[in-house]
Amino acid sequence: MDKQKAILLLQDGTVFHGTLIGKHGTNGGEICFNTGMTGYQEIYTDPSYTGQIIVNTTSHIGNYGVIGDEVESDNPTIAGIVVNSFSEIYSRLDASQSLQEYLESHGITGIADVDTRKLVRHIRSKGAMNAIISSEFHNIEDLQQELDKVPDMDGLELSSQVSTKEPYFVGDENSSIKVACLDYGIKKNILRSLVERGAYCKIFPAKTSLDEMEAWKPNAYFLSNGPGDPAVMDYAVNTVKDILALNKPVFGICLGHQLLAEAVGIKTYKMHHGHRGINHPIKNLLTGKSEITSQNHGFNIVKEDSENHPEVEITHIHLNDNTVAGIKLKDRPAFSVQYHPESAPGPHDSRYLFDDFISLINKN
Numbered sequence: 273m274d275k276q277k278a279i280l281l282l283q284d285g286t287v288f289h290g291t292l293i294g295k296h297g298t299n300g301g302e303i304c305f306n307t308g309m310t311g312y313q314e315i316y317t318d319p320s321y322t323g324q325i326i327v328n329t330t331s332h333i334g335n336y337g338v339i340g341d342e343v344e345s346d347n348p349t350i351a352g353i354v355v356n357s358f359s360e361i362y363s364r365l366d367a368s369q370s371l372q373e374y375l376e377s378h379g380i381t382g383i384a385d386v387d388t389r390k391l392v393r394h395i396r397s398k399g400a401m402n403a404i405i406s407s408e409f410h411n412i413e414d415l416q417q418e419l420d421k422v423p424d425m426d427g428l429e430l431s432s433q434v435s436t437k438e439p440y441f442v443g444d445e446n447s448s449i450k451v452a453c454l455d456y457g458i459k460k461n462i463l464r465s466l467v468e469r470g471a472y473c474k475i476f477p478a479k480t481s482l483d484e485m486e487a488w489k490p491n492a493y494f495l496s497n498g499p500g501d502p503a504v505m506d507y508a509v510n511t512v513k514d515i516l517a518l519n520k521p522v523f524g525i526c527l528g529h530q531l532l533a534e535a536v537g538i539k540t541y542k543m544h545h546g547h548r549g550i551n552h553p554i555k556n557l558l559t560g561k562s563e564i565t566s567q568n569h570g571f572n573i574v575k576e577d578s579e580n581h582p583e584v585e586i587t588h589i590h591l592n593d594n595t596v597a598g599i600k601l602k603d604r605p606a607f608s609v610q611y612h613p614e615s616a617p618g619p620h621d622s623r624y625l626f627d628d629f630i631s632l633i634n635k636n
C-alpha cells in the first residue's frame with residue numbers, strides 16, 4: 273500500500289512534504305526541536321510539551337518501539353511529531369508495541385521523511401513559531417486557515433489542562449519527609465527521584481490553595497515542570513508567594529523555577545528558540561563544577577533581574593548562551609533550576625539536586 277502523504281506548514285509560509293505517521297488528521301502547535309539521540313518515548317509523554325510539535329533531530333525514530341512504563345505521563349499531549357526516518361519495525365525484546373501503534377492509539381498525527389536538518393536550521397535562524405501537520409488538507413490556503421486558529425505559546429496557560437484533577441500520594445506513608453508537590457504537568461521521574469530518596473509525596477492539582485496543602489502538614493514544597501507561559505500564571509505565582517512566607521524548603525524544576533522567580537519579582541521572557549535536548553552544559557557556580565543536563569524550555573528568567581535582586585543568588589549558568597539556569601534565595605530555604613535533574617531521558621549528572629533538597633528538608 274502506498275504511504276499516505278502529509279504536509280507540514282510553518283507560520284512563515286514554509287512548506288515541507290512528507291508521509292503520514294500516527295493518526296490521519298490535522299493538528300497544529302508551536303514547532304520546536306529536541307536534539308536528544310534517544311528517549312523519544314519519554315519526550316513525547318513529557319507534559320511540558322503540551323501544544324507543541326516536536327522535531328527530533330536524531331534521524332531514526334521508532335526503531336526501538338514503545339515500552340509500557342517508559343512514559344513521563346500516561347497520555348501524551350504533544351501536538352505532533354516531525355521525523356526524518358520513521359520505523360514501524362522495532363527491535364527490542366521488552367517493547368510492547370510499535371511507535372506507529374502507540375501514536376495512532378493516542379490520536380497523534382506526525383510527518384516523516386522530512387529534511388529535519390533543514391527544518392531545524394530554519395527554526396534556529398527564524399525563531400520559535402507555530403506550524404501545522406496534515407494528511408487531510410492538500411491545499412495550502414485551506415491549511416493556512418487552520419494554522420491561523422492555533423494559539424500563540426506566548427501568553428498561553430496550559431498547566432491547568434494537564435494537572436491532576438484529584439490529589440494522590442506516592443512513596444512510603446510512614447516517611448518523616450512529607451513533600452507537597454504542586455502538579456503543573458509533573459513528570460513521573462521527578463516523583464520517582466523523590467521517592468527513591470525516602471520522600472512521601474502528596475501531589476496536588478495546580479490550583480490548590482495553600483490552606484488545603486498545609487492541612488496535610490508537609491515539611492517541604494516541590495514546584496513542578498509544566499507547559500505554557502509562566503508570565504500569565506498569576507494563580508500559581510500567588511500560591512508560591514504564600515508558600516515562601518512559610519519558610520519551609522522549596523525546590524522548583526523548570527516551570528517551577530520560573531514561578532519561583534516570578535514570585536520574588538524576577539520576570540520571565542520567551543526565548544528566540546528553546547533549549548531542548550540531553551547534552552546542555554551547565555556550570556554550577558557554587559561548586560565550580562560543570563554538568564551535562566537534560567533540558568526542555570522555551571521561556572527563561574531575566575538575567576538582569578536575577579543579578580540585581582538583593583535576595584537572589586544565581587547558582588547555575590547555561591554555558592552555551594550564559595542564560596540563568598539556577599537560583600537560590602538568600603533569606604529562605606528555596607532553590608530551583610531551569611533544567612531537568614530527573615533527566616528522563618538524559619545524563620544523571622544533576623541528580624545531586626534531589627539529594628540537596630532532601631538535605632535541606634532534614635536540616636529544617
Ligand SMILES: NC(=O)CC[C@H](N)C(=O)O
Pocket residue numbers: 320496497498499500501502525526527528568569570571572
Ligand atoms: N519543562 C518545563 O517545565 C517548561 C517550562 C515552560 N513551559 C517553558 O517552556 O519554558
